[in-house]
Amino acid sequence: MTRRYSRIAGTGSFLPPRRVTNAELAADLARCGIETSDEWIVERTGIRARHFADPDVASSDLGAEAARRALAAAGVQPGEIDLIIVATSTPDVVFPSTAAILQHKLGIAGCPAFDVQAVCSGFIHALAVADAMIQSGAASKSLVVGAEVFSRILDFSDRTTCVLFGDGAGAVILEASGWPGILATDLHADGGLVNILCVPGNVAGGRVLGDPFVRMEGQLVFKHAITVLGETARAVLAKAGKTEADIDWLVPHQANIRIMLGSAKKLHLPPEKMIVTVDQHGNTSAASVPLALDSGVRAGQIKRGQTLLLEAVGGGLTWGAVLAVF
């Protein structure tokens, strides 16, 4: 019997139009007495600009637009989709899921639609879940989305975090196939590290309890990120029976160019084999990997038949990787 795989049939992405450069952000922050500079941000992170959504735009709006572009790229009609998974840490509302809201915005109903919460590695988790459901026969044509309005949870009086993140969405259509497709996936979490990267607040009794903003121990996250990304990359290659030499493109979570270059170096990959969007998007959390993937595809860098290593680390900590033939 031939094995059932999942393959990426199409990709799409969407950025809210408002682009904010480091210089513009620094000028805004200076008006509130917060000191930063384009030089500091570029040198420490590689970020030059990010996009911020307007107040009336939700993750599902960005995600729906990215989904429409992925559907068009795949030549798939919304009604053919039989599974929707949205990775987000900035859902439209507490409930229902952003996936259910997005499903309705695409004009479809009936198929399962749910969110996955693994912060910046959410899209990797969502892709692995969709892959498993397609392999099992539970789904045939899935829409997998990473969508964030991270600007909503930034404390603009905290310069150690507010310069790092942006808003956006990316999507893929994952469909059943007789050939790969996704070769292997690898997922992990360590809840012992919840406090080094979190939004510790909650909603209760009609009020926000605790702190509703991103808090991060940047250097600790940096150190763990380098370690776990190396481990998950090696693990996913081993599961697929592949080596570093088989990788055509590294599509990493776009958090910090120094972490990304460190990951590429550990895999003995030259920087030219890595898709980079962090300079223009900042860290868009769950949207970052599918945004980078779509950017690489549309720029003509990533071609059919090439082998991609997608990897990410995020709050939790959570981390993981997907190895796929595009």
Ligand code: ACO
């Ligand atoms: N502008 C100017 N100066 C700043 C800024 C800023 N925006 N932010 C911090 N500084 C200052 C600090 O106060 C400090 O000053 P001091 O030396 O006088 O105390 C100095 O710059 C150096 O600060 P560090 O924290 O040592 O800077 P570092 O080189 O570690 O860079 C950074 C900080 C960019 C946050 C880095 O640690 C990092 O990228 N960490 C990982 C983040 C990450 O990967 N997140 C991924 C997951 S995200 C998710 O899951 C939601």
